[in-house]
Amino acid sequence: MSRIESLIAAMTLAEKLGQLTMATSDSAVTGAVMSTNLGAGIVAGTIGNVLNLYGAEKVGAVQQLAMEKSRLKIPLLTCLDVIHGHRTLFPIPLGEASLFDPILWEATAREAAKEAAADGIHLTFAPMLDVARDPRWGRIAEGPGEDPFVGQVMAQAKVKGFQGSDLSQADCLAACAKHYCAYGAVTAGREYATTEVSRRSLREIYLPPFEAAVAAGVATIMPAFTDVAGVPLTANRALLKDYLRHKLGFDSVLVSDYNAIAELIHHGVASDLVEAAALALKAGVDIDMIANAYRDGLPGALERGLVTMAEIDTAVKRVLRLKEQLGLFDDPYRRGGTESGPALMARRKLARDVATRSIVLLKNENATLPLGNGRLAVIGPLADAPGEMRGCWPSAGRAEDSVSVLAGLKTALPGQDIRYAPGVDIESTDESRIAEAVSLCDGADTILLCLGESIGMSGEAGSRAHPGLPGKQRALAEAVLAGAVGKRVVAILFSGRPLIVPELSERVDAMLAAWAPGSEAGNAVADILTGRASPSGRTPVSWPRAVGQIPVFFGQRPTGRPADPKDHYTSKYLDIPNEPLFPFGHGLTYGAFDYANLSVTPDKARENDSFTISVTVINHGAREASETVFLFVHDMVASITRPLLELKGFDRITLKPGDSGIVRFTLPARNLRFPGADLEPLFEPGEIEILVGPSADRARLLPANVRLV
C-alpha cells in the first residue's frame, strides 16, 4: 500500500474531513473570520490546511503541532495570497500585464515564491486569470486585463514562476489558478454579482487562460464565488467535473473560495450546510476554505446518502498527493528560513525594473517628458503615499518599505527645487487645502499631479460606479490647471483599473498610468520622468471615455450595421465616439517608431502549416526606446462571426535612434481555429487578415491577407 492509501485506511471520518478543511489564522483579511481554535483543531487532526499565517517561526510552530501532537502526523499545508509579491511588492497584475513580457512575468512569480517560501508558505492563491472588460469591477486590478491570449501567456509564465521545475523544492510554491471562471463578467461590474455569459463566450474568452494553466501543470484551481447561468461555480458539475476534470484532465486539488461552500445557501441552491457540502463535493471541490461546511456538513450528507465515502476519499487523496508533491511528508519544515542580503537586493532591483516597465505613457504633447531641469511642484494625494503604492494584495509588504513618488524624485534629482502639497485627500470632500497646492504652481516650471485611487478602491469588493478620480481630486486638478497657465502639467495616475478621465487627459500636457507599482514605485516613476528609462508599458485594457461605453474592448464582434456618422441607423452612440479614449496596447515611448514591409509567407496554409510574419520597425526618434509589436488577425468570413481583431502574438524590440530591426512571428495555422457551432475547434478555409502594429487602433496596423486552405 502507498503512504497515501495507508493513511486513508487509518483515518477516521473526522480526520479525513480535516484534510479537506482550511482554517484561517486570526489575521484573516477577507470576509467573516470563523472561530476555529486553530491549535486544537490541528492537534485533533480536524484542520489540515491553514490560510493567512506566515513567518517561518509561526508556521513552524503550527507545523510542529501537526507533526508531533496529531495522531497521524500529516503535515499542514499553509496558504497565502501572494499575488504580486510578498515582502517585496511588484506592480499589481494589471500593471505587470502592461509589460507584455512573459520572461519578466515568470521572474516576478519566481521571486515572490522564494520570498513567501522563506516565510513558510506552501501555496499561493495566484495567478488570478479572470479576463475582465469592465473597469467598474475592482478585481480587474488582479488579472491580465481584457484579452484571453494575454491571459493564456500570463497563466503559463506565472505557473512556471511560482511552481518552478519541481514543486518539492524548498523555494517553490503550489500555484492556484483562480477564479474559475467568468468572474470578470459580473453584472454591471458589481462584486460577487451573477454572471450571464454564453457557452461560446466561456470557450472563447473566459476558459482559455485556465486551459493554459492546466497545460502548464498548475497544482490547484479555485472556483469563483459567482454563478454562471444560475449554477454557482462552487457547485458547477458541468464546468468543474465535466470540463475541468474530464475534458482537460485536471486531477489535482480544487480549493473553494473563502466561505463559498456555505454561500451556496445564499445563492439559493442548497437549503443547509449538508446540502451545500454535498453539492460542492459532488462537483469535485476538494478543500473547503473556512466555511467548515465539509467538517460540519459532510457527516450529515453521508447519512442522507447525498455523498459516498469513496467521494470523500478521492478528495482526501488529492490533498495528500499535493502535500506529497510539495515534499511535505519528507520534510515538513523545508520551507522557512532567511534569505541572503544580495538575494534581497537583486529582488528590489527586479521590482524597480518591472515597475519602470509597467508604467504606460498615455500622452506626451510637445515632448513634455522626460523632464528638463526646471523647478517641480509635486501635487496630489498620491505623491507622498508609500502605502498606496503597494497595490491591492500587499501580502507582507510594509508601507515603510515602499518608495513614494516624492522620495523617488528627491533621490533622483538631488539639489533640484521640489515643492510638495497634497491638496486633497484621496477620497474626502474637503477642498480647504487646494489653494495652498495651487500656490506652489507660481514657483514651478513643471507640475506633477499625482492622482488616483487608494489600494482599497480596487481589488476584491472594490467595485465603483464612477471609476474616475475619487473625492475632490478633479477639483484639485482643475484648480491647478487654471493656476498653471503657461506651465507644463503632467498627470501621474495610480489606480487598479483604467480610470475614466477624458477631461483631464484633454487638458494636461502628459499623462502616465502608473497603476500600483509596488515597493519601488517612486524610483520607477522617477526613472521614467527623468528619462533614465524610456517608457515601454502598453495598456492591457481599453480606457473608456464614459461609463456608458462599458464594456469597451478591442475583440468586439462585427455588427450588421457598422458605425457610420452619416447614417442614423448604425451601431454607435449619438453623444460620444464608439472608440475608447486609449485602445488596448496603447503606450508611447521616448522614441518614435514606424512600421514597414509587412511580409507573410506562405500566402496559403493548411491546418498543420505555419505562417512566418515579419515587419520592419524603425526608430526615427531622438532616443533609444523599446517598442512592443502586436500581431492581430481577423477571420473575414466564417460560419460564426469572428472578432474584428484577435490577438495572436506580441514581441518587443529595442532600437537606438535611427536604427531599424525586424520583428518576426511564427503563427501556426491551427491557432486560427475557432469554436464551431458545436463549440469544438474548427479549422475553416477562407481569407484571413493579418494585422501588425503598435496597438489595437486599426488605423495604425499594417494589413496583409492570407488564405486557409
Ligand code: BGC
Ligand atoms: C478571494 C480570493 C482569495 C481568498 C483567500 C477570497 O475572498 O476571492 O481571491 O484567494 O479570499 O484570501
